[in-house]
Amino acid sequence: MTTNWAPGAHLPDELADRSVREAVWRSVPEYWRPGTLSVRVDDGPARAAALTMSRPWAAYRKVVDVVADSDEAFAELILELQVEVSRAADTSDGAGATNAAPRPALLLIEDLAAASFLTPARQDHLLAAGFVHEPPPVPSVPSTRPDDPAAVDVWSWWPESRPVRSVPYYGQTTEVTCGAVTALGALHATGTGSFTADGADNHATEIDFWRQATNLPACDPIGLAVAAMRAHSDPARTPRVILSTDAPVLLEDFADRPGELRLREDLQADERRHADLLGIPIEHRWVDIAEIADLVRAGNYVGILIDLTALINDPSPHWILAYDIVGEELVVSDPWVDAENGETWADTFALPLPPATVDRVARWGDPEYRAIVVFPDGGRSWARKD
Structure with missing residues:
Protein backbone atom coordinates (compact mmCIF):
# COMPACT_ATOMS: atom_id res chain seq x y z
CA MET A 1 0.00 0.00 0.00
CA GLU A 134 -8.49 5.78 28.24
CA PRO A 135 -10.75 5.43 31.30
CA PRO A 136 -13.98 7.43 31.24
CA PRO A 137 -13.78 11.08 32.28
CA VAL A 138 -15.88 12.62 35.02
CA PRO A 139 -19.33 13.45 33.60
CA SER A 140 -19.37 17.18 32.87
CA VAL A 141 -19.32 18.65 29.33
CA PRO A 142 -21.30 16.83 26.61
CA SER A 143 -18.43 14.72 25.21
CA THR A 144 -17.81 13.27 28.70
CA ARG A 145 -21.38 12.15 29.38
CA PRO A 146 -22.15 8.57 28.29
CA ASP A 147 -25.81 9.37 27.57
CA ASP A 148 -25.06 12.37 25.36
CA PRO A 149 -24.96 12.11 21.53
CA ALA A 150 -21.59 13.91 21.63
CA ALA A 151 -19.98 11.33 23.95
CA VAL A 152 -16.65 9.95 22.74
CA ASP A 153 -14.26 7.17 23.71
CA VAL A 154 -10.57 7.98 23.54
CA TRP A 155 -7.55 5.84 22.66
CA SER A 156 -4.01 7.16 23.16
CA TRP A 157 -0.54 6.24 21.92
CA TRP A 158 2.64 7.96 23.09
CA PRO A 159 5.65 7.30 20.83
CA GLU A 160 8.00 7.55 23.81
CA SER A 161 6.93 7.19 27.45
CA ARG A 162 3.42 7.66 28.80
CA PRO A 163 2.45 9.90 31.72
CA VAL A 164 2.65 8.06 35.03
CA ARG A 165 0.13 10.31 36.74
CA SER A 166 -3.33 11.48 35.81
CA VAL A 167 -6.08 13.68 37.14
CA PRO A 168 -9.79 12.94 36.87
CA TYR A 169 -10.80 14.86 33.78
CA TYR A 170 -13.65 17.29 34.33
CA GLY A 171 -14.57 19.90 31.75
CA GLN A 172 -15.76 23.27 33.03
CA THR A 173 -19.48 23.66 32.51
CA THR A 174 -19.50 27.47 32.55
CA GLU A 175 -17.32 30.07 30.85
CA VAL A 176 -15.88 31.36 34.15
CA THR A 177 -15.10 28.31 36.29
CA CYS A 178 -11.73 27.27 34.81
CA GLY A 179 -9.87 28.24 38.00
CA ALA A 180 -12.26 26.35 40.22
CA VAL A 181 -12.04 23.21 38.08
CA THR A 182 -8.24 23.45 37.97
CA ALA A 183 -8.00 23.63 41.76
CA LEU A 184 -10.60 20.90 42.26
CA GLY A 185 -8.67 18.62 39.92
CA ALA A 186 -5.51 19.13 41.98
CA LEU A 187 -7.38 18.55 45.24
CA HIS A 188 -8.94 15.37 43.90
CA ALA A 189 -5.57 14.09 42.71
CA THR A 190 -3.92 14.82 46.06
CA GLY A 191 -6.48 13.15 48.27
CA THR A 192 -9.47 15.45 48.72
CA GLY A 193 -12.03 13.78 46.51
CA SER A 194 -14.41 16.28 44.99
CA PHE A 195 -15.86 14.79 41.82
CA THR A 196 -18.04 11.69 41.67
CA ALA A 197 -18.18 9.15 38.86
CA ASP A 198 -21.96 9.40 38.50
CA GLY A 199 -21.76 13.17 38.14
CA ALA A 200 -24.73 13.78 40.43
CA ASP A 201 -23.24 16.66 42.42
CA ASN A 202 -20.32 17.69 40.24
CA HIS A 203 -21.84 20.87 38.86
CA ALA A 204 -22.79 22.02 42.35
CA THR A 205 -19.25 21.26 43.55
CA GLU A 206 -17.83 23.30 40.66
CA ILE A 207 -20.09 26.29 41.32
CA ASP A 208 -19.61 26.18 45.10
CA PHE A 209 -15.83 26.23 44.80
CA TRP A 210 -15.96 29.04 42.25
CA ARG A 211 -18.10 31.12 44.61
CA GLN A 212 -15.47 30.71 47.34
CA ALA A 213 -12.55 31.65 45.08
CA THR A 214 -13.98 34.19 42.65
CA ASN A 215 -13.43 37.91 42.30
CA LEU A 216 -16.49 38.05 40.06
CA PRO A 217 -16.02 36.51 37.60
CA ALA A 218 -12.30 35.62 37.55
CA CYS A 219 -10.42 33.51 40.08
CA ASP A 220 -7.09 35.10 40.98
CA PRO A 221 -4.17 32.90 42.15
CA ILE A 222 -4.33 33.87 45.82
CA GLY A 223 -8.08 33.33 45.95
CA LEU A 224 -7.64 29.85 44.45
CA ALA A 225 -4.97 28.98 47.01
CA VAL A 226 -7.12 30.18 49.91
CA ALA A 227 -10.17 28.22 48.73
CA ALA A 228 -8.03 25.10 48.18
CA MET A 229 -6.51 25.33 51.65
CA ARG A 230 -9.95 25.64 53.22
CA ALA A 231 -10.98 22.41 51.48
CA HIS A 232 -8.72 20.32 53.73
CA SER A 233 -6.73 20.58 56.96
CA ASP A 234 -3.47 18.96 55.85
CA PRO A 235 -0.44 21.25 56.38
CA ALA A 236 1.60 19.01 54.04
CA ARG A 237 -0.67 20.07 51.20
CA THR A 238 -0.54 23.81 51.80
CA PRO A 239 -0.58 25.46 48.36
CA ARG A 240 1.79 28.26 47.51
CA VAL A 241 1.55 31.09 45.02
CA ILE A 242 4.25 32.49 42.74
CA LEU A 243 3.04 35.74 41.21
CA SER A 244 5.26 38.17 39.34
CA THR A 245 3.43 41.29 40.57
CA ASP A 246 2.28 42.46 43.98
CA ALA A 247 -0.62 44.39 42.45
CA PRO A 248 -4.17 43.01 42.04
CA VAL A 249 -4.56 40.92 38.89
CA LEU A 250 -7.18 39.96 36.31
CA LEU A 251 -8.87 43.35 36.64
CA GLU A 252 -8.24 44.65 33.12
CA ASP A 253 -11.95 44.63 32.24
CA PHE A 254 -12.70 47.08 35.06
CA ALA A 255 -10.14 49.77 34.24
CA ASP A 256 -12.86 52.25 33.20
CA ARG A 257 -15.26 51.36 36.04
CA PRO A 258 -13.66 52.68 39.23
CA GLY A 259 -16.38 51.42 41.56
CA GLU A 260 -16.20 47.87 40.19
CA LEU A 261 -12.41 48.04 40.21
CA ARG A 262 -12.23 49.14 43.84
CA LEU A 263 -14.52 46.29 44.95
CA ARG A 264 -12.28 43.68 43.34
CA GLU A 265 -9.14 45.29 44.70
CA ASP A 266 -10.70 45.06 48.15
CA LEU A 267 -11.59 41.40 47.58
CA GLN A 268 -8.01 40.57 46.60
CA ALA A 269 -6.66 42.47 49.62
CA ASP A 270 -8.95 40.38 51.82
CA GLU A 271 -7.69 37.19 50.14
CA ARG A 272 -4.12 38.18 50.97
CA ARG A 273 -5.14 38.63 54.58
CA HIS A 274 -6.67 35.15 54.69
CA ALA A 275 -3.64 33.66 52.92
CA ASP A 276 -1.46 35.08 55.67
CA LEU A 277 -3.74 33.67 58.38
CA LEU A 278 -3.68 30.24 56.70
CA GLY A 279 0.11 30.24 56.26
CA ILE A 280 -0.01 30.20 52.46
CA PRO A 281 3.37 31.32 51.06
CA ILE A 282 3.25 34.01 48.36
CA GLU A 283 6.35 34.81 46.31
CA HIS A 284 6.50 37.80 44.00
CA ARG A 285 8.81 36.93 41.11
CA TRP A 286 8.73 35.80 37.49
CA VAL A 287 8.90 31.99 37.57
CA ASP A 288 10.56 30.43 34.53
CA ILE A 289 9.29 27.38 32.68
CA ALA A 290 12.17 25.14 33.79
CA GLU A 291 11.18 25.73 37.40
CA ILE A 292 7.56 24.88 36.66
CA ALA A 293 8.72 21.64 35.04
CA ASP A 294 10.89 20.86 38.08
CA LEU A 295 7.94 21.43 40.39
CA VAL A 296 5.87 18.94 38.39
CA ARG A 297 8.71 16.41 38.27
CA ALA A 298 8.92 16.63 42.05
CA GLY A 299 5.31 15.47 42.32
CA ASN A 300 3.44 18.74 42.60
CA TYR A 301 0.39 19.72 40.61
CA VAL A 302 0.73 23.24 39.20
CA GLY A 303 -2.11 25.54 38.19
CA ILE A 304 -0.93 27.96 35.50
CA LEU A 305 -2.62 31.17 34.43
CA ILE A 306 -2.45 31.39 30.63
CA ASP A 307 -3.58 33.42 27.65
CA LEU A 308 -5.78 31.20 25.44
CA THR A 309 -5.07 33.13 22.24
CA ALA A 310 -2.36 30.87 20.83
CA LEU A 311 -4.16 27.62 21.66
CA ILE A 312 -7.71 28.30 20.49
CA ASN A 313 -7.61 31.83 19.05
CA ASP A 314 -9.49 33.25 22.04
CA PRO A 315 -7.82 36.18 23.84
CA SER A 316 -8.94 35.26 27.35
CA PRO A 317 -7.22 34.53 30.66
CA HIS A 318 -7.55 30.90 31.63
CA TRP A 319 -6.33 28.30 34.16
CA ILE A 320 -4.85 24.89 33.31
CA LEU A 321 -3.36 22.19 35.54
CA ALA A 322 0.08 20.68 34.86
CA TYR A 323 0.41 17.18 36.30
CA ASP A 324 3.24 15.30 34.56
CA ILE A 325 6.18 15.54 32.17
CA VAL A 326 6.72 13.34 29.11
CA GLY A 327 10.03 14.00 27.40
CA GLU A 328 10.22 17.79 27.48
CA GLU A 329 6.48 18.34 27.20
CA LEU A 330 4.42 19.53 30.13
CA VAL A 331 1.24 17.42 30.29
CA VAL A 332 -1.73 19.52 31.33
CA SER A 333 -5.41 19.11 31.96
CA ASP A 334 -7.25 21.98 30.30
CA PRO A 335 -10.81 22.34 31.61
CA TRP A 336 -12.00 24.23 28.50
CA VAL A 337 -13.32 22.09 25.63
CA ASP A 338 -13.98 24.21 22.55
CA ALA A 339 -16.79 22.00 21.28
CA GLU A 340 -17.97 24.56 18.69
CA ASN A 341 -14.65 24.06 16.88
CA GLY A 342 -14.57 20.27 16.98
CA GLU A 343 -12.91 19.66 20.33
CA THR A 344 -13.87 17.01 22.86
CA TRP A 345 -12.28 15.90 26.11
CA ALA A 346 -9.78 14.02 23.92
CA ASP A 347 -8.09 17.35 23.12
CA THR A 348 -7.80 18.50 26.71
CA PHE A 349 -7.37 15.68 29.24
CA ALA A 350 -3.64 15.15 28.56
CA LEU A 351 -2.57 18.14 26.48
CA PRO A 352 1.21 18.04 25.83
CA LEU A 353 2.77 21.50 25.67
CA PRO A 354 6.43 22.06 24.74
CA PRO A 355 8.42 24.43 26.97
CA ALA A 356 8.36 27.15 24.29
CA THR A 357 4.58 26.95 24.14
CA VAL A 358 4.23 27.14 27.92
CA ASP A 359 6.50 30.18 27.94
CA ARG A 360 4.41 31.76 25.18
CA VAL A 361 1.02 31.27 26.85
CA ALA A 362 1.83 31.51 30.57
CA ARG A 363 1.38 35.27 30.86
CA TRP A 364 -1.43 37.78 30.92
CA GLY A 365 -2.03 41.51 31.26
CA ASP A 366 -0.39 44.72 30.10
CA PRO A 367 2.22 44.91 31.46
CA GLU A 368 2.42 41.12 31.45
CA TYR A 369 2.47 39.10 34.63
CA ARG A 370 2.84 35.37 35.32
CA ALA A 371 1.05 33.39 38.01
CA ILE A 372 1.09 29.80 39.21
CA VAL A 373 -0.42 27.97 42.18
CA VAL A 374 1.57 24.98 43.43
CA PHE A 375 -0.48 22.14 44.93
CA PRO A 376 1.82 19.71 46.81
CA ASP A 377 1.02 16.02 46.74
CA GLY A 378 1.32 15.83 50.53
CA GLY A 379 3.77 12.93 50.46
CA ARG A 380 1.47 10.56 48.57
CA SER A 381 3.62 7.80 47.13
CA TRP A 382 4.22 7.56 43.39
CA ALA A 383 7.22 6.71 41.25
CA ARG A 384 8.32 7.97 37.86
CA LYS A 385 9.22 5.40 35.21
CA ASP A 386 11.72 7.61 33.43
Whole structure:
Protein backbone atom coordinates (compact mmCIF):
# COMPACT_ATOMS: atom_id res chain seq x y z
CA MET A 1 0.00 0.00 0.00
CA THR A 2 1.04 3.59 -0.58
CA THR A 3 0.20 6.48 1.70
CA ASN A 4 -0.49 10.15 1.18
CA TRP A 5 -0.49 12.92 3.78
CA ALA A 6 -2.10 16.26 2.92
CA PRO A 7 -3.10 19.31 4.93
CA GLY A 8 -6.83 19.93 5.06
CA ALA A 9 -9.80 17.58 5.08
CA HIS A 10 -10.04 15.41 1.94
CA LEU A 11 -12.42 12.48 2.20
CA PRO A 12 -11.71 10.31 -0.87
CA ASP A 13 -14.73 10.05 -3.14
CA GLU A 14 -14.50 6.27 -3.24
CA LEU A 15 -14.90 6.13 0.56
CA ALA A 16 -17.61 8.77 0.95
CA ASP A 17 -20.45 6.25 0.92
CA ARG A 18 -18.79 4.34 3.78
CA SER A 19 -18.64 7.37 6.08
CA VAL A 20 -21.41 7.89 8.62
CA ARG A 21 -19.84 11.21 9.64
CA GLU A 22 -19.20 12.81 6.27
CA ALA A 23 -20.21 16.23 7.64
CA VAL A 24 -17.36 16.23 10.17
CA TRP A 25 -14.86 16.24 7.29
CA ARG A 26 -16.15 19.70 6.38
CA SER A 27 -16.36 21.09 9.90
CA VAL A 28 -12.82 21.26 11.32
CA PRO A 29 -11.70 24.92 11.33
CA GLU A 30 -8.41 25.74 9.65
CA TYR A 31 -7.01 27.07 12.92
CA TRP A 32 -7.10 23.49 14.29
CA ARG A 33 -4.82 22.34 11.46
CA PRO A 34 -6.94 19.61 9.79
CA GLY A 35 -5.01 16.96 7.89
CA THR A 36 -5.78 13.78 5.96
CA LEU A 37 -3.82 10.55 5.77
CA SER A 38 -4.98 8.02 3.17
CA VAL A 39 -3.76 4.62 2.07
CA ARG A 40 -4.29 2.88 -1.26
CA VAL A 41 -2.93 -0.08 -3.19
CA ASP A 42 -0.46 1.34 -5.69
CA ASP A 43 -2.46 3.68 -7.94
CA GLY A 44 -5.79 2.11 -7.09
CA PRO A 45 -8.67 3.59 -5.10
CA ALA A 46 -8.21 4.72 -1.51
CA ARG A 47 -8.75 1.87 0.96
CA ALA A 48 -8.77 3.98 4.14
CA ALA A 49 -8.50 7.59 5.24
CA ALA A 50 -8.18 9.42 8.56
CA LEU A 51 -9.11 13.01 9.37
CA THR A 52 -6.84 14.55 12.00
CA MET A 53 -6.72 17.85 13.86
CA SER A 54 -4.91 19.51 16.76
CA ARG A 55 -4.56 22.79 18.55
CA PRO A 56 -1.74 24.98 17.28
CA TRP A 57 1.31 25.09 19.56
CA ALA A 58 0.30 21.77 21.19
CA ALA A 59 2.26 18.54 20.63
CA TYR A 60 -0.45 16.05 19.61
CA ARG A 61 -2.55 14.87 16.70
CA LYS A 62 -6.12 13.70 17.13
CA VAL A 63 -7.85 11.32 14.72
CA VAL A 64 -11.39 12.62 14.37
CA ASP A 65 -12.73 10.03 11.95
CA VAL A 66 -11.56 6.93 10.10
CA VAL A 67 -13.15 5.46 6.99
CA ALA A 68 -11.85 2.08 5.83
CA ASP A 69 -13.11 -0.58 3.47
CA SER A 70 -11.83 -3.42 5.68
CA ASP A 71 -10.20 -4.17 9.02
CA GLU A 72 -6.98 -4.88 7.12
CA ALA A 73 -7.01 -1.40 5.59
CA PHE A 74 -7.77 0.08 9.00
CA ALA A 75 -4.76 -1.69 10.49
CA GLU A 76 -2.51 -0.38 7.72
CA LEU A 77 -3.81 3.14 8.24
CA ILE A 78 -3.13 3.04 11.99
CA LEU A 79 0.38 1.78 11.36
CA GLU A 80 1.02 4.65 8.95
CA LEU A 81 -0.34 7.16 11.46
CA GLN A 82 2.11 5.83 14.03
CA VAL A 83 4.93 6.01 11.50
CA GLU A 84 4.04 9.62 10.62
CA VAL A 85 3.99 10.66 14.27
CA SER A 86 7.24 8.82 15.03
CA ARG A 87 8.93 10.29 11.97
CA ALA A 88 7.92 13.80 12.99
CA ALA A 89 9.22 13.21 16.51
CA ASP A 90 12.52 11.84 15.21
CA THR A 91 13.19 14.56 12.64
CA SER A 92 11.75 17.67 14.26
CA ASP A 93 14.01 20.19 15.92
CA GLY A 94 11.47 20.56 18.70
CA ALA A 95 9.34 23.17 17.02
CA GLY A 96 8.17 21.40 13.88
CA ALA A 97 7.94 23.09 10.50
CA THR A 98 6.66 26.21 12.26
CA ASN A 99 6.40 27.17 15.87
CA ALA A 100 2.66 26.57 15.65
CA ALA A 101 3.26 22.88 14.79
CA PRO A 102 5.44 21.27 17.48
CA ARG A 103 6.68 17.73 17.10
CA PRO A 104 3.84 15.38 18.15
CA ALA A 105 4.30 13.60 21.46
CA LEU A 106 0.85 12.01 21.47
CA LEU A 107 -1.49 10.37 18.96
CA LEU A 108 -5.16 10.22 19.93
CA ILE A 109 -8.10 8.40 18.39
CA GLU A 110 -11.50 9.85 19.14
CA ASP A 111 -14.44 7.50 18.60
CA LEU A 112 -17.94 8.94 18.67
CA ALA A 113 -19.95 6.44 20.70
CA ALA A 114 -23.11 7.04 18.67
CA ALA A 115 -21.33 6.37 15.35
CA SER A 116 -18.35 4.20 16.21
CA PHE A 117 -15.86 3.12 13.56
CA LEU A 118 -14.12 0.74 15.98
CA THR A 119 -15.29 -2.84 15.52
CA PRO A 120 -14.08 -5.39 18.10
CA ALA A 121 -11.40 -6.48 15.62
CA ARG A 122 -10.19 -2.91 15.23
CA GLN A 123 -10.10 -2.40 18.98
CA ASP A 124 -7.99 -5.55 19.28
CA HIS A 125 -5.64 -4.13 16.67
CA LEU A 126 -5.27 -0.86 18.57
CA LEU A 127 -4.38 -2.75 21.74
CA ALA A 128 -1.83 -4.83 19.85
CA ALA A 129 -0.36 -1.65 18.35
CA GLY A 130 0.25 -0.18 21.80
CA PHE A 131 -2.77 2.08 22.16
CA VAL A 132 -4.45 2.45 25.54
CA HIS A 133 -8.20 2.81 25.90
CA GLU A 134 -8.49 5.78 28.24
CA PRO A 135 -10.75 5.43 31.30
CA PRO A 136 -13.98 7.43 31.24
CA PRO A 137 -13.78 11.08 32.28
CA VAL A 138 -15.88 12.62 35.02
CA PRO A 139 -19.33 13.45 33.60
CA SER A 140 -19.37 17.18 32.87
CA VAL A 141 -19.32 18.65 29.33
CA PRO A 142 -21.30 16.83 26.61
CA SER A 143 -18.43 14.72 25.21
CA THR A 144 -17.81 13.27 28.70
CA ARG A 145 -21.38 12.15 29.38
CA PRO A 146 -22.15 8.57 28.29
CA ASP A 147 -25.81 9.37 27.57
CA ASP A 148 -25.06 12.37 25.36
CA PRO A 149 -24.96 12.11 21.53
CA ALA A 150 -21.59 13.91 21.63
CA ALA A 151 -19.98 11.33 23.95
CA VAL A 152 -16.65 9.95 22.74
CA ASP A 153 -14.26 7.17 23.71
CA VAL A 154 -10.57 7.98 23.54
CA TRP A 155 -7.55 5.84 22.66
CA SER A 156 -4.01 7.16 23.16
CA TRP A 157 -0.54 6.24 21.92
CA TRP A 158 2.64 7.96 23.09
CA PRO A 159 5.65 7.30 20.83
CA GLU A 160 8.00 7.55 23.81
CA SER A 161 6.93 7.19 27.45
CA ARG A 162 3.42 7.66 28.80
CA PRO A 163 2.45 9.90 31.72
CA VAL A 164 2.65 8.06 35.03
CA ARG A 165 0.13 10.31 36.74
CA SER A 166 -3.33 11.48 35.81
CA VAL A 167 -6.08 13.68 37.14
CA PRO A 168 -9.79 12.94 36.87
CA TYR A 169 -10.80 14.86 33.78
CA TYR A 170 -13.65 17.29 34.33
CA GLY A 171 -14.57 19.90 31.75
CA GLN A 172 -15.76 23.27 33.03
CA THR A 173 -19.48 23.66 32.51
CA THR A 174 -19.50 27.47 32.55
CA GLU A 175 -17.32 30.07 30.85
CA VAL A 176 -15.88 31.36 34.15
CA THR A 177 -15.10 28.31 36.29
CA CYS A 178 -11.73 27.27 34.81
CA GLY A 179 -9.87 28.24 38.00
CA ALA A 180 -12.26 26.35 40.22
CA VAL A 181 -12.04 23.21 38.08
CA THR A 182 -8.24 23.45 37.97
CA ALA A 183 -8.00 23.63 41.76
CA LEU A 184 -10.60 20.90 42.26
CA GLY A 185 -8.67 18.62 39.92
CA ALA A 186 -5.51 19.13 41.98
CA LEU A 187 -7.38 18.55 45.24
CA HIS A 188 -8.94 15.37 43.90
CA ALA A 189 -5.57 14.09 42.71
CA THR A 190 -3.92 14.82 46.06
CA GLY A 191 -6.48 13.15 48.27
CA THR A 192 -9.47 15.45 48.72
CA GLY A 193 -12.03 13.78 46.51
CA SER A 194 -14.41 16.28 44.99
CA PHE A 195 -15.86 14.79 41.82
CA THR A 196 -18.04 11.69 41.67
CA ALA A 197 -18.18 9.15 38.86
CA ASP A 198 -21.96 9.40 38.50
CA GLY A 199 -21.76 13.17 38.14
CA ALA A 200 -24.73 13.78 40.43
CA ASP A 201 -23.24 16.66 42.42
CA ASN A 202 -20.32 17.69 40.24
CA HIS A 203 -21.84 20.87 38.86
CA ALA A 204 -22.79 22.02 42.35
CA THR A 205 -19.25 21.26 43.55
CA GLU A 206 -17.83 23.30 40.66
CA ILE A 207 -20.09 26.29 41.32
CA ASP A 208 -19.61 26.18 45.10
CA PHE A 209 -15.83 26.23 44.80
CA TRP A 210 -15.96 29.04 42.25
CA ARG A 211 -18.10 31.12 44.61
CA GLN A 212 -15.47 30.71 47.34
CA ALA A 213 -12.55 31.65 45.08
CA THR A 214 -13.98 34.19 42.65
CA ASN A 215 -13.43 37.91 42.30
CA LEU A 216 -16.49 38.05 40.06
CA PRO A 217 -16.02 36.51 37.60
CA ALA A 218 -12.30 35.62 37.55
CA CYS A 219 -10.42 33.51 40.08
CA ASP A 220 -7.09 35.10 40.98
CA PRO A 221 -4.17 32.90 42.15
CA ILE A 222 -4.33 33.87 45.82
CA GLY A 223 -8.08 33.33 45.95
CA LEU A 224 -7.64 29.85 44.45
CA ALA A 225 -4.97 28.98 47.01
CA VAL A 226 -7.12 30.18 49.91
CA ALA A 227 -10.17 28.22 48.73
CA ALA A 228 -8.03 25.10 48.18
CA MET A 229 -6.51 25.33 51.65
CA ARG A 230 -9.95 25.64 53.22
CA ALA A 231 -10.98 22.41 51.48
CA HIS A 232 -8.72 20.32 53.73
CA SER A 233 -6.73 20.58 56.96
CA ASP A 234 -3.47 18.96 55.85
CA PRO A 235 -0.44 21.25 56.38
CA ALA A 236 1.60 19.01 54.04
CA ARG A 237 -0.67 20.07 51.20
CA THR A 238 -0.54 23.81 51.80
CA PRO A 239 -0.58 25.46 48.36
CA ARG A 240 1.79 28.26 47.51
CA VAL A 241 1.55 31.09 45.02
CA ILE A 242 4.25 32.49 42.74
CA LEU A 243 3.04 35.74 41.21
CA SER A 244 5.26 38.17 39.34
CA THR A 245 3.43 41.29 40.57
CA ASP A 246 2.28 42.46 43.98
CA ALA A 247 -0.62 44.39 42.45
CA PRO A 248 -4.17 43.01 42.04
CA VAL A 249 -4.56 40.92 38.89
CA LEU A 250 -7.18 39.96 36.31
CA LEU A 251 -8.87 43.35 36.64
CA GLU A 252 -8.24 44.65 33.12
CA ASP A 253 -11.95 44.63 32.24
CA PHE A 254 -12.70 47.08 35.06
CA ALA A 255 -10.14 49.77 34.24
CA ASP A 256 -12.86 52.25 33.20
CA ARG A 257 -15.26 51.36 36.04
CA PRO A 258 -13.66 52.68 39.23
CA GLY A 259 -16.38 51.42 41.56
CA GLU A 260 -16.20 47.87 40.19
CA LEU A 261 -12.41 48.04 40.21
CA ARG A 262 -12.23 49.14 43.84
CA LEU A 263 -14.52 46.29 44.95
CA ARG A 264 -12.28 43.68 43.34
CA GLU A 265 -9.14 45.29 44.70
CA ASP A 266 -10.70 45.06 48.15
CA LEU A 267 -11.59 41.40 47.58
CA GLN A 268 -8.01 40.57 46.60
CA ALA A 269 -6.66 42.47 49.62
CA ASP A 270 -8.95 40.38 51.82
CA GLU A 271 -7.69 37.19 50.14
CA ARG A 272 -4.12 38.18 50.97
CA ARG A 273 -5.14 38.63 54.58
CA HIS A 274 -6.67 35.15 54.69
CA ALA A 275 -3.64 33.66 52.92
CA ASP A 276 -1.46 35.08 55.67
CA LEU A 277 -3.74 33.67 58.38
CA LEU A 278 -3.68 30.24 56.70
CA GLY A 279 0.11 30.24 56.26
CA ILE A 280 -0.01 30.20 52.46
CA PRO A 281 3.37 31.32 51.06
CA ILE A 282 3.25 34.01 48.36
CA GLU A 283 6.35 34.81 46.31
CA HIS A 284 6.50 37.80 44.00
CA ARG A 285 8.81 36.93 41.11
CA TRP A 286 8.73 35.80 37.49
CA VAL A 287 8.90 31.99 37.57
CA ASP A 288 10.56 30.43 34.53
CA ILE A 289 9.29 27.38 32.68
CA ALA A 290 12.17 25.14 33.79
CA GLU A 291 11.18 25.73 37.40
CA ILE A 292 7.56 24.88 36.66
CA ALA A 293 8.72 21.64 35.04
CA ASP A 294 10.89 20.86 38.08
CA LEU A 295 7.94 21.43 40.39
CA VAL A 296 5.87 18.94 38.39
CA ARG A 297 8.71 16.41 38.27
CA ALA A 298 8.92 16.63 42.05
CA GLY A 299 5.31 15.47 42.32
CA ASN A 300 3.44 18.74 42.60
CA TYR A 301 0.39 19.72 40.61
CA VAL A 302 0.73 23.24 39.20
CA GLY A 303 -2.11 25.54 38.19
CA ILE A 304 -0.93 27.96 35.50
CA LEU A 305 -2.62 31.17 34.43
CA ILE A 306 -2.45 31.39 30.63
CA ASP A 307 -3.58 33.42 27.65
CA LEU A 308 -5.78 31.20 25.44
CA THR A 309 -5.07 33.13 22.24
CA ALA A 310 -2.36 30.87 20.83
CA LEU A 311 -4.16 27.62 21.66
CA ILE A 312 -7.71 28.30 20.49
CA ASN A 313 -7.61 31.83 19.05
CA ASP A 314 -9.49 33.25 22.04
CA PRO A 315 -7.82 36.18 23.84
CA SER A 316 -8.94 35.26 27.35
CA PRO A 317 -7.22 34.53 30.66
CA HIS A 318 -7.55 30.90 31.63
CA TRP A 319 -6.33 28.30 34.16
CA ILE A 320 -4.85 24.89 33.31
CA LEU A 321 -3.36 22.19 35.54
CA ALA A 322 0.08 20.68 34.86
CA TYR A 323 0.41 17.18 36.30
CA ASP A 324 3.24 15.30 34.56
CA ILE A 325 6.18 15.54 32.17
CA VAL A 326 6.72 13.34 29.11
CA GLY A 327 10.03 14.00 27.40
CA GLU A 328 10.22 17.79 27.48
CA GLU A 329 6.48 18.34 27.20
CA LEU A 330 4.42 19.53 30.13
CA VAL A 331 1.24 17.42 30.29
CA VAL A 332 -1.73 19.52 31.33
CA SER A 333 -5.41 19.11 31.96
CA ASP A 334 -7.25 21.98 30.30
CA PRO A 335 -10.81 22.34 31.61
CA TRP A 336 -12.00 24.23 28.50
CA VAL A 337 -13.32 22.09 25.63
CA ASP A 338 -13.98 24.21 22.55
CA ALA A 339 -16.79 22.00 21.28
CA GLU A 340 -17.97 24.56 18.69
CA ASN A 341 -14.65 24.06 16.88
CA GLY A 342 -14.57 20.27 16.98
CA GLU A 343 -12.91 19.66 20.33
CA THR A 344 -13.87 17.01 22.86
CA TRP A 345 -12.28 15.90 26.11
CA ALA A 346 -9.78 14.02 23.92
CA ASP A 347 -8.09 17.35 23.12
CA THR A 348 -7.80 18.50 26.71
CA PHE A 349 -7.37 15.68 29.24
CA ALA A 350 -3.64 15.15 28.56
CA LEU A 351 -2.57 18.14 26.48
CA PRO A 352 1.21 18.04 25.83
CA LEU A 353 2.77 21.50 25.67
CA PRO A 354 6.43 22.06 24.74
CA PRO A 355 8.42 24.43 26.97
CA ALA A 356 8.36 27.15 24.29
CA THR A 357 4.58 26.95 24.14
CA VAL A 358 4.23 27.14 27.92
CA ASP A 359 6.50 30.18 27.94
CA ARG A 360 4.41 31.76 25.18
CA VAL A 361 1.02 31.27 26.85
CA ALA A 362 1.83 31.51 30.57
CA ARG A 363 1.38 35.27 30.86
CA TRP A 364 -1.43 37.78 30.92
CA GLY A 365 -2.03 41.51 31.26
CA ASP A 366 -0.39 44.72 30.10
CA PRO A 367 2.22 44.91 31.46
CA GLU A 368 2.42 41.12 31.45
CA TYR A 369 2.47 39.10 34.63
CA ARG A 370 2.84 35.37 35.32
CA ALA A 371 1.05 33.39 38.01
CA ILE A 372 1.09 29.80 39.21
CA VAL A 373 -0.42 27.97 42.18
CA VAL A 374 1.57 24.98 43.43
CA PHE A 375 -0.48 22.14 44.93
CA PRO A 376 1.82 19.71 46.81
CA ASP A 377 1.02 16.02 46.74
CA GLY A 378 1.32 15.83 50.53
CA GLY A 379 3.77 12.93 50.46
CA ARG A 380 1.47 10.56 48.57
CA SER A 381 3.62 7.80 47.13
CA TRP A 382 4.22 7.56 43.39
CA ALA A 383 7.22 6.71 41.25
CA ARG A 384 8.32 7.97 37.86
CA LYS A 385 9.22 5.40 35.21
CA ASP A 386 11.72 7.61 33.43
